[in-house]
Every structure is written in structure tokens, then in C-alpha cells.
Amino acid sequence: MIYTMVRAADWRSAESTGQYDGSANDKADGFLHFSTAAQLPGSAAKHRRGETDLMLVAVETARLGSALKWEPARGGQLFPHLYAPLQLSLVDSAVPLPLGPDGLHIFPPLDNSPAEES
Structure with missing residues (x-):
């Protein structure tokens, strides 16, 4: 499982079209930024x-096919990058991400199983 905020x-907006095309940063970089549970x-x-x-x-990585690439980013870690719009039919869940009083987000339980890198 990989995650994006x-x-x-x-x-x-994406719900009305059936796909998420990314943030302004995603569009500038040419891919959608994702993280593993450990990186999130x-x-x-x-x-x-x-x-x-x-x-x-x-999103489960296996659903994304060859458009998902694992590339080095922060500290040389391999991060999942999606080189296509995200079809909402492939999404496992989308839940609100609340903010704690310290300015950090409060995450629900995350799937920490090892990601398949391809």
C-alpha cells in the first residue's frame, strides 16, 4: 500500500471526474508523489x-502497473511516483487526515507490509 495526501x-474535484490529476507540485514534477507507510x-x-x-x-501498488516507478528522493530513499493520473476506481481508501495541536498530522493505522518495488 502507498499513500498520498x-x-x-x-x-x-477528482470525485466528479473519476481521476486525480495531482497538485500543482505533482504537475510541475511530472508525476504524482506517493509515500510508503514508513515514509508518510x-x-x-x-x-x-x-x-x-x-x-x-x-492505493495498492499492484493496481498501478508500469506507471508506478520507484525513484530515489529524500536521503536516497526510493519513493513511489505515479506517471499517470490516479483513477479513483483503483483507490482503496480516502479518509480525512486530521491535524494535531503540534501541527503534525494524526495518521490512522497504516498498512506497513513491505511495498513491492518494480
Whole structure:
């Protein structure tokens, strides 16, 4: 399972079209940014700290096919990048991601099984 954090307004837009095309940063980079369960807290702290009204979107890696690439990013870690719009029919869950009083997000239980890197 891999995860991405999406602004709620963007997610509502995606629900009307059936696909999520990414944030402005995703579009500038040419791919949708995802994280594994282990990487997610660091990604949230670095890129979304203090941001309210987010959705946590979970997708099983096997559903994404060859458009999913594992590429080195922060600290040389391999991060999952999706080089295609995310079809909402492939999404396992999309839940609100609340913010704690410390400005860090409060995550639901995450699937920590090893991701398949391809």
C-alpha cells in the first residue's frame, strides 16, 4: 500500500471526474508523489506540516502497473511516483487526515507490509 495526501477540495474535484490529476507540485514534477507507510510521517512533516483539510489516499501498488516507478528522493530513499493520473476506481481508501495541536498530522493505522518495488 502507498499513500498520498490530497487537499480535500482537489479530492472533491477528482470525485466528479473519476481521476486525480495531482497538485500543482505533482504537475510541475511530472508525476504524482506517493509515500510508503514508513515514509508518510516524514513526507507530511516536510511538505504538509500545519496544513488542514487534507485527505489521506491509499492505493495498492499492484493496481498501478508500469506507471508506478520507484525513484530515489529524500536521503536516497526510493519513493513511489505515479506517471499517470490516479483513477479513483483503483483507490482503496480516502479518509480525512486530521491535524494535531503540534501541527503534525494524526495518521490512522497504516498498512506497513513491505511495498513491492518494480
